[in-house]
Amino acid sequence: MAKQVTVENLSVLFGSDKAKEQALKMIDEGYSVGDIREETGVTVANMNVNFDIQPDELFVIVGLSGSGKSTFIRTLNLLNKPTRGDIKINGESLLGLSKEALRSYRRKDVSMVFQHFGLLSHRSVLENVEYPLEIQKVNKKERIEKSRAALEQVGLKDWENSMPSELSGGMRQRVGLARALVNDPELLLMDEPYSALDPLIRREMQNELLNLDDSSERTIVFITHDMNEAFRIGDRIALMRDAEVVQIGTPLDFFKNPANDYVKDFIADVDKSRILKARNIMRKPLNVVTLDMTAKQARTKMEDTQSEYAFVVNEDKEYLGFIVAQDLEKSEARSLKKFLKEDHHVLRRNTYLSDALKALQSSTYDVAVLDKKQHLRGVISNDEIIAALAE
């Protein structure tokens, strides 16, 4: 299961203990980060940060250099300690973990990808990816199997015997990602992983990340200073400025209701039609039935949700098609199989809205939005797409 992260009133300060105490008081009195530094010499890197990251979410933190992004992500695996406040993973306080539990959390549950790859130059690609498993004392055979699978996931299957120096920047970053994926972490932390790459490779890597995320049960926290990148990949985004979160929301929230002029400026250069995807505006459908329901149960569900039709999934939540209330009228059928209609549009959740619009044309029903595994993730209507692009 992917992890839920709860950040509660988190402040991270750098300085001597005594000075930090004074700085915390100044925070409570409403002084700015600049004033606090001048008065106490303390750097306030994160100030009163509060938010939740949902399981499975691709959560992006964006902000200018020095705004506190790396400090935050490093606090998520306790490379930094909160000066005040707490972080909870699936409801459990990180600060309360025993040494042993913390070690296990770092080794098994969470992985981190860095901007500057951090590969070991004297080790081959495969040996680099094996490294985290080596530390966990996993046996050689299993290490190699898992590392090969991770390399395949990032498209580097044929490079396992190469040395890092023989690879391009994009390929090195892929090795870094494979190394982070090798223990199949439920929480993946990525600190500006693509900032050192040129724009074309960067875009390719963003698409690959979306694709990878589409087929996994994993929470991802991704840091960038590029708003276009943030909006291209983020389900939700937190914009940081001077240690604080200025705004948090979906890309559409930012376009619709920018919190202030700073946010407006920040998103001024973003091209909405090249950013917004089906996943950004889809809704959770209420009118969902499973194929093994009786016609009567399905009718009740549609009545309860005031729908004339319903989406049909199997027990694994895979989307199968839809049924129409009219067809089921008075039927006593034990299964929905014979009513199933399969001949209508579906959308992949990473489809750009501009492309979705072309595909849907004038469909009047809600359309199912699916991930790579054909799971029903949400629904969307033609009108909603038009409205989102027009705003």
Ligand SMILES: Nc1ncnc2c1ncn2[C@@H]1O[C@H](COP(=O)(O)OP(=O)(O)OP(=O)(O)O)[C@@H](O)[C@H]1O
């Ligand atoms: N270990 C540390 N000791 C002292 N100050 C630190 C430490 N780590 C970070 N800082 C300070 O905290 C502030 C926030 O730094 P942080 O690295 O979190 O910013 P960032 O948003 O990641 O910036 P960038 O985009 O440049 O990576 C900076 O003023 C930085 O100098």
Ligand SMILES: [Mg+2]
């Ligand atoms: Mg940083």
